[in-house]
Structure formats: structure tokens, C-alpha cells
Amino acid sequence: xxxxxxxxxxxxxxxxxxxxxxxxxxxxxxxxxxxxxxxxxxxxxxxxxxxxxxxxxxxxxxxxxxxxxxxxxxxxxxxxxxxxxxxxxxxxxxxxxxxxxxxxxxxxxxxxxxxxxxxxxxxxxxxxxxxxxxxxxxxxxxxxxxxxxxxxxxxxxxxxxxxxxxxxxxxxxxxxxxxxxxxxxxxxxxxxxxxxxx
Numbered sequence: 001x002x003x004x005x006x007x008x009x010x011x012x013x014x015x016x017x018x019x020x021x022x023x024x025x026x027x028x029x030x031x032x033x034x035x036x037x038x039x040x041x042x043x044x045x046x047x048x049x050x051x052x053x054x055x056x057x058x059x060x061x062x063x064x065x066x067x068x069x070x071x072x073x074x075x076x077x078x079x080x081x082x083x084x085x086x087x088x089x090x091x092x093x094x095x096x097x098x099x100x101x102x103x104x105x106x107x108x109x110x111x112x113x114x115x116x117x118x119x120x121x122x123x124x125x126x127x128x129x130x131x132x133x134x135x136x137x138x139x140x141x142x143x144x145x146x147x148x149x150x151x152x153x154x155x156x157x158x159x160x161x162x163x164x165x166x167x168x169x170x171x172x173x174x175x176x177x178x179x180x181x182x183x184x185x186x187x188x189x190x191x192x193x194x195x196x197x198x
Contacts, residue, residue, distance in 0.1 A: 031150075031191045032188035034143070034150050034170070034173065034185050034188070034189075035185070035186035035187050035189050036173075036175075036185060036186065037184045038184055039181065039184070040171065040172035040183055041182065042181075043095070043140075044095055045095040045096055045107075047180075049097035049111075053099065053111075055118070055124075056099070056111055056114055056118075057180065059127070059177060061123045061125035062125065063126060064145060064176055065146060065147055066122065066123065066144065066146045066147065068147050075117075076144065076153070076160055079116045079117055080113060080153045080158055080160055081158045083155075084155055084158050087102065087103065087104050087112065088102060088103050088104075089103075089106075089109075089155060090105065097111060099111055099112055099115060100112055107129070107140035109154075110141055110155070114127045114129065114142055122144075126145040126146070127143075127144060128142070128143045128144075129142060129173065129174050130142065130152075130163075130172070130173035130174070130185075131171050131172055131173070132168035132169055133171065134168050134169075139168060141166075145176075148191070149191055164188035171184070171185060172185060173185060
């Protein structure tokens with residue numbers, strides 16, 4: 001092959017590599033949704049929590065995804081920060097899911113955030129308690145299903161991130177429409193919009 005032909009091939013390969021890199025960056029910035037893969041076991045303390053707090057256990061409703069406008073983004077950030085600053089982290093002596101007053105562990109933070117968003121008119125069907133693993137330990141967060149992806153409200157940070165951009169290994173979340181049922185979490189499905197930082 002002539003030198004000019006080799007140069008053209010090299011330029012073509014470089015262009016493909018650059019395009020792939022750009023596509024990867026765009027995919028990393030895009031919001032994602034959780035793929036669900038069938039039934040999962042609920043956390044052990046979840047049933048007693050639902051018996052005490054059926055309204056906070058519920059995921060009923062027709063609105064599966066919230067169209068995330070600027071005012072709603074601001075509201076999510078405000079609720080996440082307010083609960084994180086108001087409640088002090090303290091592990092339960094046993095596994096006990098409750099609405100915290102002054103102290104609580106990860107699931108209690110997630111429950112209180114769900115309650116605060118419900119009070120502000122957010123649909124229960126888009127607010128899903130979710131369990132994951134982090135550094136070998138169980139961890140619970142609140143997943144908020146939005147037009148910009150599945151966003152995580154977390155007691156370990158006041159930043160709100162797309163679930164696929166967090167350091168957790170996700171296991172299961174509440175099913176939409178039936179809060180007493182849980183579903184296994186699979187891979188991330190990209191969407192076109194981008195999520196937002198804290």
C-alpha cells in the first residue's frame with residue numbers, strides 16, 4: 001500500500017476511535033433507568049414497616065416517571081439536603097424500618113425522604129425504596145424515577161446522582177404499582193437526557 005493510502009487508513013482509524021470516545025463520554029453523561037429482572041425478596045423488616053406505614057410502603061399510581069422541570073430538581077435537592085442535615089446517622093440495634101425523628105440509619109433516611117416528597121405532591125409510583133451493597137454492607141436509598149433517569153437520594157451524600165453513577169451494587173427495589181413486591185435490578189438502560197449534580 002502507498003504511503004498516502006496508509007495515512008488515509010490511519011486517519012480513518014483515528015476518526016473512528018475519536019467517535020467512539022465521544023460516544024462513550026455522551027453515554028456516561030446521559031441518564032439511565034434501572035432494568036428490572038423479576039421478583040426479589042423484600043428486606044426482612046419491610047413487612048412490619050408496611051403494616052405500620054402502608055402509605056409510605058405504597059407505590060400505587062399511574063405516573064411512573066416524573067417530568068423533571070427546574071423547580072422539581074430544586075425540590076429534590078432541598079429535600080435530600082434537609083433530611084441529611086436534620087437526621088443524625090445511627091445504626092439500629094436490630095433491623096427496624098421507621099420514620100426517623102432525630103436519629104436513623106440508611107433506610108430511615110430513605111423513608112423520611114419519600115414521606116417529604118409525598119407531602120409535596122410527588123407520586124408514590126415514582127418513589128421506590130431500593131437496596132444495594134456498599135463496601136460489603138447492605139445499604140438502602142430512595143430511587144426517584146424521572147425523565148432524566150433513575151436518580152438516587154442517599155444519606156451518604158447531598159449530591160443527587162443517576163443510579164449508574166453511584167458506587168453501589170444494586171440488588172432490588174420496590175415494584176411500581178405494588179409496593180409490597182420487590183424486583184431484582186439488572187443493567188442500566190440509557191436515556192437521552194442528562195441527570196444533575198448536587
